[in-house]
Amino acid sequence: MEGFEFTQRLKEVSDRFVDQLGEHFYLLADRFDPATLRHHTLFPREMTWYYGEPIWHRLSEEQKLMLNRLCFCQSYLSTGVAEVAVNILNMESALYTILRGAPEVALYMAREVVEEMAHVQAFLKVIERVLDFYGLTLDDLRHANPSLRLAKTYVNAHTLLGWLRGDLHYYYFTRFALNVNQKTVERSIIDEEDVHPVVQALLKNHATDEARHMQMSRATGIAALRQMRHPLARTLACLGYARFAASIFIGRHNRDSRLTRETRIRTLELVGVDRETAERAYAEWKNRVNQPQDPPLVRMGRLYFLRCNFEYIDDLPVAPWLKRRMKRTIFSAYTDLQNVAGLQTAPEVASQHAARGH
Numbered sequence: 001m002e003g004f005e006f007t008q009r010l011k012e013v014s015d016r017f018v019d020q021l022g023e024h025f026y027l028l029a030d031r032f033d034p035a036t037l038r039h040h041t042l043f044p045r046e047m048t049w050y051y052g053e054p055i056w057h058r059l060s061e062e063q064k065l066m067l068n069r070l071c072f073c074q075s076y077l078s079t080g081v082a083e084v085a086v087n088i089l090n091m092e093s094a095l096y097t098i099l100r101g102a103p104e105v106a107l108y109m110a111r112e113v114v115e116e117m118a119h120v121q122a123f124l125k126v127i128e129r130v131l132d133f134y135g136l137t138l139d140d141l142r143h144a145n146p147s148l149r150l151a152k153t154y155v156n157a158h159t160l161l162g163w164l165r166g167d168l169h170y171y172y173f174t175r176f177a178l179n180v181n182q183k184t185v186e187r188s189i190i191d192e193e194d195v196h197p198v199v200q201a202l203l204k205n206h207a208t209d210e211a212r213h214m215q216m217s218r219a220t221g222i223a224a225l226r227q228m229r230h231p232l233a234r235t236l237a238c239l240g241y242a243r244f245a246a247s248i249f250i251g252r253h254n255r256d257s258r259l260t261r262e263t264r265i266r267t268l269e270l271v272g273v274d275r276e277t278a279e280r281a282y283a284e285w286k287n288r289v290n291q292p293q294d295p296p297l298v299r300m301g302r303l304y305f306l307r308c309n310f311e312y313i314d315d316l317p318v319a320p321w322l323k324r325r326m327k328r329t330i331f332s333a334y335t336d337l338q339n340v341a342g343l344q345t346a347p348e349v350a351s352q353h354a355a356r357g358h
């Protein structure tokens with residue numbers, strides 16, 4: 001299929017590692033013993049929700065560790081659910097693609113599905129053991145994570161669009177933002193000293209696979225946009241992408257939805273904080289009352305997310321005004337970065353700033 005030759009190279013890389021999926025994921029996760037948790041974290045410490053807030057300082061050391069580990073569980077339960085959602089759309093894309101006579105491209109799409117299932121299996125194994133360690137169940141976690149249902153909306157919306165349009169171009173075009181978001185967490189965890197070694201190894205292996213999945217969404221996204229012949233379809237896809245990208249990030253974000261808000265509050269309740277205090281703590285944290293600036297690791301993550309998105313936008317085959325508009329939309333959800341070392345409001349400045357590695 002014209003424009004998708006790069007999948008051949010990605011498949012060759014995947015072929016080299018496919019036999020090790022068990023060793024890299026579910027067999028590795030099987031070696032995770034919660035009795036060895038001791039002082040170990042499971043998530044970048046500074047990325048723990050409420051880190052550095054007054055409520056954080058009121059928690060005991062054990063509660064801080066529990067919050068950190070539950071952040072891992074929530075984040076990777078959401079990731080696992082999103083990966084299953086993405087798999088459905090990948091297989092739908094594979095169907096469209098094989099029907100159009102490009103079996104090689106379809107096979108690589110299906111390969112990513114196999115890889116994602118190995119990831120999900122490994123994450124669930126670790127999550128269930130961590131929950132068991134705290135006397136919690138997966139139902140407790142699900143109840144505290146109402147934003148999981150967004151995955152269903154995402155699949156239904158793209159399936160409907162795909163059915164109406166006859167292709168999954170919109171899906172592939174928007175998937176990139178999800179990949180970048182995930183990579184942001186994993187590149188932060190690589191240098192953390194206290195993370196449990198088994199989980200750290202698991203997340204490094206995940207980062208390796210996801211770097212390739214990200215190349216797939218980036219290249220496929222650009223190719224998909226190029227194949228949208230009607231200018232209106234392209235413009236709508238670009239505006240939709242910008243809105244979608246502006247709405248996601250780990251941690252606090254001024255576009256947090258009601259569902260995200262509930263997830264953050266209920267997780268704090270699981271640690272032993274009463275509802276009223278948890279609601280107040282969330283409002284202060286989210287509105288940047290006590291800490292207008294994020295901790296350095298989180299700020300770096302936010303800049304990385306912006307940089308990857310801006311570079312993606314720069315490479316899109318659309319008019320400069322539309323690129324500027326997309327960057328403005330995403331940047332408007334990242335106003336906290338305006339205060340970083342002379343950073344101006346113009347998205348181009350953010351792009352340059354991030355490209356220098358700050």
Ligand SMILES: [Fe+2]
Nearest residue numbers: 083116119210
């Ligand atoms: Fe994955």
Ligand SMILES: [Fe+2]
Nearest residue numbers: 116209210213
């Ligand atoms: Fe992936």
